[in-house]
Amino acid sequence: MPNSTQPAPHPRKRFGQHFLRDKNIIRRIVDSVILERGQALVEIGPGRGALTSLLAEKSSRLHAIEVDRDLACALSEQHKNSDHVTVHAADALKFDYRSIAQGERQKIVIVGNLPYNISTPLFFVFNANIDIVAEMVFMVQREIASRLTAAPCDKNYGRLTVTVGRCFEVQHLFDVGPAAFSPAPKVKSTVIRFVPRTIPIGSEVSPPLFEKVVRDVFSQRRKTLRNALKNYEAEPILAELGIDPMIRGERLSIEQFTKIVANIEANLSN
Secondary structure (H helix, E strand, O other): OOOOOOOOOOOOHHHOOOEEOOHHHHHHHHHHOOOOOOOOEEEEOOOOOOOHHHHHHHOOOEEEEEOOHHHHHHHHHHOOOOOOEEEEEOOOOOOOHHHHHHHHOOOEEEEEEOOOOOHHHHHHHHHOOHHHEEEEEEEEEHHHHHHHOOOOOOOOOOHHHHHHHHHEEEEEEEEEOHHHEEOOOOOOEEEEEEEEOOOOOOOOOOHHHHHHHHHHHHOOOOOEHHHHOHHHOOHHHHHHHOOOOOOEHHHOOHHHHHHHHHHHHHHHHO
């Protein structure tokens, strides 16, 4: 069992910390994590360790990544007698996840109650490292979850939906109210699962170019495709694909985005 003799550090606003305290929610999150035998588990933003102790019971190798050095120190002290738990005092956005996957010689499972201020950029980090990810389970702000699971024509459908959705199937698991946290946030939360797609949706394209085109299309949501893609000379491409240049990006499916990017890429290479 973890050792706890130090007083619990207080939440720090600059890290977007809201500590999970509802034991039923904690158990539901841990139960949602699917681990194969011997698979390494990575926890992001463990905070005071609400999930960590149960995750340590579930996994034979647990890596906890905490940016707050006081919390990381306290967590290391709590688990000093647990040889299979490693606490990294590090920024999750800059952490080398490949070092863990290479050390374990297999894909990793990632879980966490994500600080609201890093969730979106973190998804792009894992998008670029999808080949080492077996599965991810995260608690995020409900607005972010709505964007990740939105369909075309939905007001929440956008850059995040398309870029992440091309590589991951995103599943809504359950919602969590503010009372489950300390301090209680002003927003509601949702637990979601990310399952890597065996093959990304649509045509094979350069990931950086795909992200750039999608970003350009959604940078000003009211822009038509004709205006958003004018730097790519894309009107002939849209005509060939039978896509109306006067519609906005929110009406395109992920597959349509990949077809547009594949044609842009072909033109750039000629």
